[in-house]
Amino acid sequence: PAGIIEKLKEHGGTLFDESLLEILEQEVTKEFRGEASVPRILLLDPDYDVTLPLEQQLLRRDFWVHIAHNTYMAQQVLEQQKVDLMVLEVNLGSQIDGFDFVETLREESSAPPEIIFLTSRDDPDVLDRGIALARDYLIKPLSPTLASAKIKKHLEDIQREKSQKKAPG
Numbered sequence: 001p002a003g004i005i006e007k008l009k010e011h012g013g014t015l016f017d018e019s020l021l022e023i024l025e026q027e028v029t030k031e032f033r034g035e036a037s038v039p040r041i042l043l044l045d046p047d048y049d050v051t052l053p054l055e056q057q058l059l060r061r062d063f064w065v066h067i068a069h070n071t072y073m074a075q076q077v078l079e080q081q082k083v084d085l086m087v088l089e090v091n092l093g094s095q096i097d098g099f100d101f102v103e104t105l106r107e108e109s110s111a112p113p114e115i116i117f118l119t120s121r122d123d124p125d126v127l128d129r130g131i132a133l134a135r136d137y138l139i140k141p142l143s144p145t146l147a148s149a150k151i152k153k154h155l156e157d158i159q160r161e162k163s164q165k166k167a168p169g
Contacts, residue, residue: 039155040064040081042113044074044088044098050118050140054087057148063155070094071101078105083113085135085155087147090119090126102133114158118147 005025012018041058043051046069058065066081068074071094077083090098098117106112115134121127122139130137135154138147 038062038064039084039159040066041151041155042066042068042074042077042081042083042086042088044068044071044086044092044101045118046070046089046091046093050089053144054118054147057144058151061148061152063152071096074101078109078113082111084158085116085151086113087116087118087151090117090121090130099129099133114154116151116154118142 005021008021008024012021041063043054043058043065045051048069051067051069055065055067066077066083068077071092074086074088078086086102088098088101092098092101096104098119102112102115116136116138117130117134118138118140119126119130120140121130127137135158136150138150
């Protein structure tokens, strides 16, 4: 990271705004210390038509967004990155559904991400299970703008809860 930052600084003021380079350097340093201030979201949905517009809305709100279209891809992201919030579909088109994936993740991880389901499933039994497992349960179709606003609100709540846990007293 330090080498990359130094290389970019060589072009500061010509190709890059120097103030942006300072911000980048701070974020890269925080990232490698595990203190990144930009929340990370993992979208797990096999439907590209859902993930693409939602990803665009979340990027506009300045979040890091990772996309996975199956549980294998999601597991790869979770092993490589700290994820603050995972938004996923219940119907994953595989042998494991979103509920089972979340339960397995919580059993195997010491710090699993917070969960929001964004799904077309709205039958009562599924609703009850989803609400019990997640921070929120959103039903498709839902506009990407509204979904991103709700996700932003949940991330703000998560950040506040974490800071309250760290605060003395």
